[in-house]
Amino acid sequence: MSTRTGPSLTGGTPLRGLDEEEVLGRILPLFAPSADLIVPPGDDAAVLATESRTIVTTDTVVLGRDWLDAWSSGADVGTKVVAQNLADVAAMGGRPTGVLVTLVADPMTSIDWVVDLAAGIAAACQQAGVAVLGGDLSSAPAGVVMVSVTALGNLAGAGSAPVLRSGARAGDRLAVRGSLGLAAAGLHLLMHDQADRHPEAVNVQRRPDPPLEAGPEAAAAGASAMLDVSDGLVRDGGRIARASGVVLELDRDALREFVAQISDAVGEETAWDCVLAGGEEHSLLATFPGEAPAGWHVIGAVRSPAEGEQPGVLLDGVRPQHSGWDHFRNGEGRRP
């Protein structure tokens, strides 16, 4: 179970054996129609029904950096890149409505892998009620495959404001919706060829399933700040802290339940690393002036910085030494 299922990236008919219209002919029928889609892909552009304010975001995955072919199928990659984009829309308090997908691939990439990728994208979109609005296919140097997604969404209601990172205030509760550390634990297990020790964690690493509905729910419940955990709790929490000018005090006891879910599989110390610094989880992290809504786990509190203190994240009164991921400084290696 540690290796991927589904067609391999190479082998079979390569893309270079087909023209663009043949490739699109294999892919486009996979995408379900949507009530929001006024003009489907195939013209110069698509046309999407929108409200007065549209949320837009984009995120890209690159073979060898964001996924390894040995561990993730095309469908895994497609599911994940859609999920991480939709999570950003949800983290603004919005409902995702559409995605555009660009594939830049070595012409030797297998058409079967590309169809599997498209199937993963299609399934993730259908589950979220999101339309595929178009895309682009381009050839790349040998060995290069990357998938870039742009997601659009509506704010939940005409009167609702987007939930930014900058709205956390002293006295708010810090809460998370969804898991923490599972994706990183799954990666750890894949790297150590121990995937069968925690299949759920491996599955979250391959195919995160963000709690998308919780984004608009949190906005309606008065969330003061929100984001999705893509680079790790401490690093992403630090973004809320700096944008809001506050200190987030994590509650070690509240985090123990997340640690407990993975410590048997990866060990106690690694489990804490995963919970505090593990990226790619795409759970929602938010602050609430009042009670957190049902389904959210309170994991800390917001306070004003003391005199001379910088905004940031503290655990037991000190800054955790888990800084998370940076693309260029960390070079070509894999996360975390």
Add this chain to the structure above:
Amino acid sequence: MSTRTGPSLTGGTPLRGLDEEEVLGRILPLFAPSADLIVPPGDDAAVLATESRTIVTTDTVVLGRDWLDAWSSGADVGTKVVAQNLADVAAMGGRPTGVLVTLVADPMTSIDWVVDLAAGIAAACQQAGVAVLGGDLSSAPAGVVMVSVTALGNLAGAGSAPVLRSGARAGDRLAVRGSLGLAAAGLHLLMHDQADRHPEAVNVQRRPDPPLEAGPEAAAAGASAMLDVSDGLVRDGGRIARASGVVLELDRDALREFVAQISDAVGEETAWDCVLAGGEEHSLLATFPGEAPAGWHVIGAVRSPAEGEQPGVLLDGVRPQHSGWDHFRNGEGRRP
């Protein structure tokens, strides 16, 4: 003048010497604000003011396939990738409002080149009144640089319908707004180290300047079908012909004026190739049931296929042997 101006792709401080926030700190201040931008980039997502229908499209350029560092500066690349996306919005009859930009680059790419790229993007967006809504930075294997843009736009008025490729009808006039063949002639001259023979053509190759305002104007004037010429007149015309089930009869005399603009520089035969098959021009090609609006050049007519005749493009009654560009079949070479 045949070589680019501006910082080279490598040399100076590489991206890997900076963290993502330092890179963004150099880039984001270049982007002008826009009345359409409700939440600027920097949170999980941006928020854009939209109307009830939003046009969306995406297009990507890859180093070595879509541009060569020897010929195009970062600013050239940024200008061009924005222009080709905005042209797709205009070709639906829309007004572009925003773009998202993804850069996937070898960590050894120079920060100065990236800033030059961003300056080109910023200038092209500012000229068009378009907001930069966000983006993504990712690292790529050595030697790989690609820039992906997604563009959004509004239809000109709440009551106006998008102009598709499928609306051309027998009796319509076929007309073009903007140049034909200049971008391909410019590429030909760069390839033969003769850029000084037609600096304007070389400039169009490096920095196409599509007639964006003409898209909504054509829609208002009743254009029945429209697209932008990205893969060549014959190939793109064929898309209108097939989508509409019609034959487009090109008028050789009307095309002579486009040929005449480049034949001194590239020779008569190559000039015809450039006009008929040259891509990357991003002029608008449309069909009109009545008179074409001012500024459009009528270059042909639309008729129904004869019995047993396939939809397509004819010149002097025969199908031109210029098929245009296909990414995967043509392999890794450069256009055309």
